[in-house]
Amino acid sequence: MRAVSRTRILIAAICLLIVYTTGTSRLHDIRDVMKADLKASASVFPPQALKIMAGEFKGLLGDLLLIDAAAFIGSNKKATEEDWESLTLLFKQILALDPFFKQAYYLVQSSLTWDAKRHGDANELLAISRDSRTWDWLPGFFLGFNHFYFLNDNESASRHLMDASRVPSAPLGLATLAARLAQKAGETITAIVFLEAMLDKIDDEEQRKVIEARIEALKGILVLDKAIKSYKERFGTTPEKLDDLINRGVIASLPKNPYERPYTLKGEKVQF
């Protein structure tokens, strides 16, 4: 009697195990590649309402929402404008729940500025982090960078960097950088220094490549600017095209342009 029921249980267990294994692995196959559903997490609740409802579990809820955001960003899927909208709301919720969250502003900087080009939203969110994390110079630095790099607003960039440099732990170069940005807006060498500082703070391979290419291009411009200057001193005129620099022996070859096209000369300005 007992032996019979034991065999029956065993057979049932084996059958169920087979169904479970196939079902679950197929489910994983299908759902692993599904785009993380942002609408679900970036739910209908306005950030402030969520904050009230979360009660004492604000931090935990913030953590959970961040996992959702990270899963979506990491999935490398083509995002629609609607997705970015949801992601922005999600970040607003996360930062409302926990304005101190470091990973949140890191993700904001890497996704909303670089991938989504929503600089306004990103800067708004970074400002929240900067205001809460008074000991952290990085959000302010990111703000400055976004103004400089994406918005071409060197004046604001300088102001943000100046603020960031006042944070006790900020690196010394930050104040210098801010000052130089203010004085000689758009100088190539300042841009290089700024970008190299930024490079230190980026883990994402794609974004690093973008910045490295930009640095390389700017360094190329630096070389060409110098060459044009000595051309002028030697021949008293500006070159008509960049090849003149080689033809008349000022430099041996043109620096490599990382953007896979030749540098061009417009008036007196070199472009990449």
Add this chain to the structure above:
Amino acid sequence: MIKIENLTKYYKIGLKGKTIAVDSLNLTVRKGEVFGFLGPNGAGKSTVIKIIMNFIRPDKGQAMIKDRPVSDPSVRHLLGFLPENPLFYDHLTAEELLRFGGRASGMDIPSIKTRTHALLERLNLSHAAKRQIRTYSKGMAQRVGLALALVHNPEICILDEPMSGLDPLGRRMVADLICDLGQSGRTVFFSSHILSDIERLCDRVGILHKGRLLFSGEISGLTMERVDLESAFIALIGSQKEKLS
């Protein structure tokens, strides 16, 4: 009917320690007899009963009912059981509880109805048959428990402290019932520490102390030299204590 062979059961204390609850117990209860199971508190009476009911498993030995091991669920068709201080699904009424018991033991609805009516009448619970059990007093709950144990008219009744919590009237009622069960050829195995009940009702008794059976047999065998069961019991336990020390 009930045969217990070399039964031993340990209880764990903490992680490593263990204490013996029942020690190599051999006991036979014959068909149609009323067997009283005696012993001071903590003697292991309830443990034995729980093993007979298959709630716990012995470490050694076995318990058989009609030559079938107690782990076989069909054995419990024959059994009626009243636990110590019984508690029930107390949002059910007495009628519903008895219907559940009867159905679980495979009775059909009409016979459950007549049986329920008779039992509740007999145990003076008819007036409360449609009330939820949580409104019952302790004595009433005890009597409902007895009704539940007997609803399927079992061949063997195992009753753990059936008299506890009852007033003198209730005790009399239950004692009469046990007496009737014995006379109608049912086997009754009940534990108690109320000696006068045992003396009046039982054909044979078993006396358990610290997990060991000190005596098993007819009451006359125990009371031969003594005036009554009480003094015989005390003497027996006392002699055991001397032996141990």
Add this chain to the structure above:
Amino acid sequence: MKEIWLLAATTYKEGIRNRILLGILLCAILLCVFNLVFTNMFSHELSKVTVDAGLSVISISGLMTIFFMGMNLMAKDLDKRTIYMVLARPISRSQYVLGKFLGISLLVVTAVLLLGIVATGSVKLTMLNAPDYIPPHFSWTKFMTAVFALTLSLLIIVSLAILFTVLTSSSFLAVLMTISTYLIGQNAEAVRRLVLQTSSEAMYTFKKAIIIISWLFPNLEAFNLKTAAAYGLVIDKEALLWSFLHGVSYIGLILIIAVVLFNRRELT
């Protein structure tokens, strides 16, 4: 089978008479009324909000039924030894476990049905009031599919609740373990996706651990179709089928483990 049904019916009756169910229902109905008021605070996508909130109310009341009442029904049986009056009958322990599962499941389904009706009513009412905001692909089939899926996920939790009640001697611990499992089941998928994307060597052990966890715990997120129902998104039929098989076989396996453990348990 007869024994299982009998026990399920008794458990169900005991549960229904328990006033807690009434409390939970009252609470849920209040939430539905709140839903109506709450929805009007949104100027856009009213219907989406009401569907979301309606389905959530069903889920919450199902969860409350399990945690406040369902688990109690079985834990009390073991605590107060009422189980003796069941197992003194010709009912095997496997039948007891399955009967309890069935009874508690019936209670949960009852709660879902009652709340489903109330929630459907409140959704319908909002849609009548604001027909402009009904999502373009909304359909009641999707809504009902979502209700069905959430019921299945509730039944998974019932099976886990039974397992943990059998496993531990304290009902508090059992509730705690069930809640933890519920939370893990809700989030395991998101974490799994996250670690599958990383290729860093340092995460290797962590990655393996997460993959094992995603096999041990139910994927409750797969049963969450609230968003799909709310926006009228297309529900992937194949995924739904596999989710169903995943859920049903998971319940079966958990119940088998519970039966095996319960057969060994001493009911002192």
